[in-house]
Amino acid sequence: MFLGTGFVVADGSKVITNAHVTAKKLDGAHLERFAVFYRDEQKEQMQVAELRATDEDHDLALLSVEGRALPALEIGDSQRVREGEQYAFTGYPIGMVLGLYPVTHRSIIAAISPNAIPAIASNQLNVNMLKRLQTPFDVFQLDATAYPGNSGSPLYDIKSGKVIGIINKVFVQGSKENAISNPSGITYAIPSEHIKTLLNQNAAQ
Template sequence: MADSRQTDPAPQWWSRPEGTTADAGREGVPAPRPEDGGEAQAPEPRGEVRYDPWGEQPLQVVDRGPQGRGFRLWQVAALAAGTALLAGGTGGYLGVLAERQSSTRLELPQAGVADKGRAPDSVAGIAATALPGVVTLHVRGASGSGTGTGFVLDQQGHILTNNHVVAGAKEMAVTFSTGESVTAELVGRDSGYDLAVVKVSGVRGLRPLSLGNSENVQVGDPVVAIGAPFDLSNTVTAGIISATGRPVTAGGDKGDGSDISYVDALQTDAPINPGNSGGPLLDAKAHVIGINSAIRGADGGRDGEGGARQGGSIGLGFAIPVNQGKRVAEELIRTGRATHPVIGVTLDMEYAGDGARVGDKGEDGKPAVVAGGPAARAGIKAGDVITKVDGQRVRGGDELIIKIRAHRPGDPLTLTVLRDGRERTLELVLGSANGS
């Protein structure tokens, strides 16, 4: 509908019927004015309702008695309803028109652009520091393909990851946080520690991560994990150190135990999932304190070397302490192999009692205590039960191996041994054996 300034003719359905006028036979209703000098027409039949929108009088209802009252009232009601709808539509249109013509616009309140800098010890600050040095590994082998994580060790292109990420790989590609991908080659790996080193060449601007000291880690310390869970690269999660010195074993698919990894692990509740393996666990200074390696699933199983994938994180993740990772990485880069500390005994892994029992016989019928080895020199005998290492209790053969492998070859150890119902304290120096 046009506004009040327009002069277009009224719509036809609003015009006066041809040849009719308002009823002049009723008091209060004005008589028609003759047009062109003509005479006034005869009055309309009784009971009619006439509305001249262009006249000077408002709507008049002419009541001529009960004969036509119902019909006349219905007509008035219909006309009133139409007028109300017309008025509403007109008001809505004029409102929209007024808003369009107005110079103001609707805008909801919103915070302005702020400084994107973050404190270095915040999760965002740690992530910003570490992400350029974290990579995603895409591995393809005879049994299929998979994804894992690693991080840059030096400017020469060495990258540390888990052994179970690269085991059996025929092809490897490394993708950086920038999206750039290059091929990589294996430098060395060790299944006992579940660690491996790969190398990229011809890449400039590498950002090695700083290595921390896992001896400084305390329960409750905040940590950040970075990896590619389910192939979602550059995923950052946060949590705390839940425990230290957790004995964790993973692998064992080969049956002879040669592929089992033994880790004196850092436990964290930072969400870790398949694909996080090999990624860094960082402290508040963005220093690497661990290499994420395994998770415990809701069914009690673990996701680790060669193990079946579990559903996802339930807040029980395990990382190899960086001190162990550093030593193994240095040996792998230097020689392609890592050494394992040993005491020179064969353990009875079927022993169900508390502690680790030295077997009666070794492999191939050889003595369980290696002649001239560290244990033999310290006075350990077949059948002895080792209950403590440096004062820390061990509950089985796996835990003893883990405690020993947390040290370096040549480190001194104090063992508590139970023999014939009596405890003895023996000192020895760890020997060395080549890993696998």
């Protein structure tokens, strides 16, 4: 089952993705495991992974892969990002439907805004939304279209390759199905400063 996108960081044995990507409870009795798939020398490869830590507040998850170290991306300084700058994100839109071929989109930072989207009516409020309203943090709003499967994609500087954020959600108009049939063209990314914090907190793992 394809759950989303991730990217390798640190020493090549750690993978960052979204917490909601790894939220599926594994069935140990039926030997379910997390795994990382990638292409190398035109061949599909797979390495088993273990979930090491999650940061639910910032929708981040840290996994470690078994086996050889993989090429890692460098984490950049998200606090230097400004509106209007151009970046790119690479991932697997619509899961494995397009095969194991990563897709890259260009995007500008349309806005840097709190992670709380206003509710139109009081009946749309829920516990998670109220929590975000009480403890908001800034996220990057992008003018590009991401799809289910892009969750966990790295948002990076096109010239340096440094990661300045991670795709975590799309603004959906109406039902979830509309994310594919009628995308809003508004995507959000979590700044990479929160990735650095998660890595520092779990440096020994």
